[in-house]
Amino acid sequence: MKKKIQAYLEVGDENIIKAVYTLLDAQVKATETNFEFTKKQKGELNSRWKSDLAGNSKIYTFSEIKQKFWTKKGNELRHYLSAKSIG
Numbered sequence: 001m002k003k004k005i006q007a008y009l010e011v012g013d014e015n016i017i018k019a020v021y022t023l024l025d026a027q028v029k030a031t032e033t034n035f036e037f038t039k040k041q042k043g044e045l046n047s048r049w050k051s052d053l054a055g056n057s058k059i060y061t062f063s064e065i066k067q068k069f070w071t072k073k074g075n076e077l078r079h080y081l082s083a084k085s086i087g
Contacts, residue, residue, distance in 0.1 A: 009017060037045065051057045060068075 048057065052059070
């Protein structure tokens with residue numbers, strides 16, 4: 001495959017070569033990992049990790065999070081509707 005690509009690059013249409021290059025370049029940039037946490041972020045992560053290991057933090061399942069969200073949103077909606085019906 002590499003030989004075919006090299007041969008095409010010698011005689012290929014410049015616009016197609018530019019398009020392929022753009023795709024390859026975007027893929028390479030998307031897979032690069034140049035991200036680093038700041039000292040403050042690392043400290044926060046370490047603090048949370050230690051808290052979790054010590055059993056001092058609560059972990060929620062997705063179902064629990066959805067239930068809390070919809071309960072809160074339901075209460076807000078009921079409050080909004082009752083305020084509207086008063087006026």
